[in-house]
Amino acid sequence: MGSTLEGRRVAVTGAAGGIGHAIVTRLLAEGAEPIGLDVTGLDRLPEGVPGLEADLTSAESISAVVSALYADDDRAVDLVNSAGIVEDDVPAEDMSVGQFDAVHGVNIRGVFITSQAFGRELLARGGGSIVNIASMSGNALVNWPQKQSAYNSSKAAVSALSRSLAVEWGGRGVRVNTVSPGYVDTPLNHLKAHMHDRWKRDTVLGRFATPEEVAGAVAFLLGPDAGYFAGAELLMDGGSSLR
Ligand SMILES: NC(=O)c1ccc[n+]([C@@H]2O[C@H](COP(=O)([O-])OP(=O)(O)OC[C@H]3O[C@@H](n4cnc5c(N)ncnc54)[C@H](O)[C@@H]3O)[C@@H](O)[C@H]2O)c1
Numbered sequence: 230m231g232s233t234l235e236g237r238r239v240a241v242t243g244a245a246g247g248i249g250h251a252i253v254t255r256l257l258a259e260g261a262e263p264i265g266l267d268v269t270g271l272d273r274l275p276e277g278v279p280g281l282e283a284d285l286t287s288a289e290s291i292s293a294v295v296s297a298l299y300a301d302d303d304r305a306v307d308l309v310n311s312a313g314i315v316e317d318d319v320p321a322e323d324m325s326v327g328q329f330d331a332v333h334g335v336n337i338r339g340v341f342i343t344s345q346a347f348g349r350e351l352l353a354r355g356g357g358s359i360v361n362i363a364s365m366s367g368n369a370l371v372n373w374p375q376k377q378s379a380y381n382s383s384k385a386a387v388s389a390l391s392r393s394l395a396v397e398w399g400g401r402g403v404r405v406n407t408v409s410p411g412y413v414d415t416p417l418n419h420l421k422a423h424m425h426d427r428w429k430r431d432t433v434l435g436r437f438a439t440p441e442e443v444a445g446a447v448a449f450l451l452g453p454d455a456g457y458f459a460g461a462e463l464l465m466d467g468g469s470s471l472r
Contacts, residue, residue, distance in 0.1 A: 233259065233452040233453050233454060234256060234259040234260060234261040234448065234451060234452050235259070235260035235261070236260065236261070236262065237256075237261045237262065237307060237451070238261070238262045238264065238298075238302075238304055238305065238306045238307065239256050239261050239262070239263050239264070239306065239307040239308070239309060239451065240263075240264045240266055240294075240298065240306050240307070240308050240309070240347065241253050241256070241263055241264070241265055241266065241308075241309045241311055242266045242267070242283065242285060242308075242309070242310050242311055242312040242339075242343060243266075243267060243310075243311035243312030243313060244263075244265030244266055244267050244271075244274060244278070244280065244311070245265065245267040245269060245270030245271060245273050245274065245280075246267070246270075246311065246312070246415060246416065246417070247413065247414070247415025247416055247417065247440045248311050248362065248410075248413060248415055248440045248443050248444070249265070249267070249309075249311040249312070250273065250274070250275070250440065251439075251440030251441050251443065251444040252309055252311055252440075252443070252444045252447050252448075253265050253274060253275060253278050254275050254441075254444065255441065255444035255445065255447070255448050256444075256448065256451075257275060257277060257278060259448060259452075263278050264278070264279050264280070264281060264298065264306070265278050265279070265280040265281070266280070266281050266282075266283035266294060266312075267280065267282070267283065267312065268282065268283070268284050268285075268312075281294050281297060281298075285312050285335055285338075285339025285340070285342060285343060286334045286335060286338070286339055286342075287342075288342050288346070291342050291343050291346045292346055294346075295346045295347060295350060299350060303354075305350065305351055305354045305356070305357045306347060306350065306351075306357075307347075307351070307357050307358045307359065307451060308343060308344065308347040308348075308351075308357075308358075308359045308360070309359075309360045309361075309362070309447055309451070310339075310340045310343055310344065310359070310360070310361040310362060310387075311362045311447075312335060312339060313335060313336050313362065313417070314331070314332055314335045314336065314380075314417075315332065315377055315380040315417055316328055316331075316332055316377055316379050316380060317420050317421075318375045318376055318377065318421065319376060319377070319378075319379075320376045321376065321378045324378065324379065328379060329378075329379045331379075332379035332380055332383050333379060333382075333383045333386075336380065336383035336384065336386075336387065337383045337386040337387055337390065340361055340387050340390060341390060344359055344361070344390070344394055344405070347359065348394065348398060348403060348405075351398075351402075351403045352398060352401050352402075352403055355401075355402050356401070356402025356403055356404075357402070357403050357404075358403070358404050358405075358406075358450070358451045358452075358455075359391075359394070359403065359404070359405045359406075360405075360406055360407070360408060360447050360450045360451055361387050361390075361391045361405070361406075361407050361408075362387075362407070362408050362409075362410070362443070362447070363384045363385075363387040363388045363391070363407045363408070363409045363462065364380075364381075364384040364387075364409050364410060365409050365410065365411045365464060365466040365469055365470055366380060366381045366384050367381065367384030367385040367386075367387060367388045367409060368384075368385055368388055368409070368462075369409065369464055369466055369469070369470035370466075370469060370470045373431075374424065374427070375421055375424060384409075387407065388407055388409065388462055391405050391406065391407040391460065391462070392405075392407075392460040392462075395459045395460030396459075396460060399459040399460070404450075404455070404456075404458060404459050405459070405460065406450040406455065406458050406459070406460065406461045406462070406463070407461070407462040407463070408443060408446045408447055408450065408462075408463050408465065409462055409463065409464045409465065409466070410438050410443050410446075410465050410466065411432060411437075411438060411465065411466030411467050411469045411470075412425075412428045412429075412432065412437045412438065412467075412469070413437055413438045413439070413440055413443060414437045414439075414440075415440060425437075431469055431472055432466070432467040432468060432469045432472075433467055433468025433469065433471055433472065434467035434468055435467075436467065437467075438465060438467060442465065443465065446463050446465055449463075450463065
């Protein structure tokens with residue numbers, strides 16, 4: 230394993246989830262110092278990865294986490310936003326505004342809150358790297374047969390926010406980029422297990438991505454090999470959007 234992330238501190242939201250867990254595992258293997266943030270499941274983090282309770286829907290919670298991270302260590306903390314939720318197959322005409330808000334509250338409002346709080350500290354220290362996990366559902370295609378208009382629109386917003394932050398902050402050393410995966414077998418999709426075979430058939434590669442493959446793309450964008458990537462979106466959808 231390369232060591233381009235050696236010694237870098239990286240906070241990962243949603244670290245107890247399928248993709249977040251793979252990201253902290255990968256970062257640890259690369260010699261980085263990942264810190265796992267989540268609302269639940271912190272006891273599942275790999276050995277050696279400190280966990281902090283953090284709720285993306287609360288600016289106060291994220292502010293407290295950032296203060297704790299810099300309390301007695303001034304080294305920059307990069308950020309990976311992996312936390313996210315999806316509604317369960319809800320037709321748009323039946324969706325309550327509360328359901329829509331709940332998804333947007335985590336997926337885009339939460340990404341803004343964390344990016345702003347961590348971004349301010351990176352700007353103050355002359356630079357750093359932020360990677361947000363959006364989705365192929367944002368811009369590349371509209372998933373089918375499941376109906377998830379709140380999720381899809383929130384992910385399109387993550388891509389747009391990432392590009393906007395990249396432009397505002399790139400000249401001051403903070404690179405902001407996005408990884409947009411296709412289907413990955415994680416708890417996020419477990420309620421829709423009856424659709425998995427169809428999703429695989431709809432994918433050129435005929436399978437889901439592994440969380441480890443997503444983690445590899447994140448590690449690349451975080452690190453110096455991606456030094457000229459600003460506002461990029463790595464679409465890794467196994468060819469789904471080509472069908
Ligand atoms: N699994 C897929 O097929 C897939 C495809 C494309 C994109 N994504 C995106 O990848 C990211 C990770 O998804 P996953 O598949 O690992 O899902 P997951 O359900 O396994 O993990 C999501 C994690 O986010 C955490 N979380 C939820 N609300 C939170 C909050 N308010 N504050 C802090 N943490 C919170 C959960 O506790 C969970 O640990 C998400 O943004 C998701 O939208 C997933």
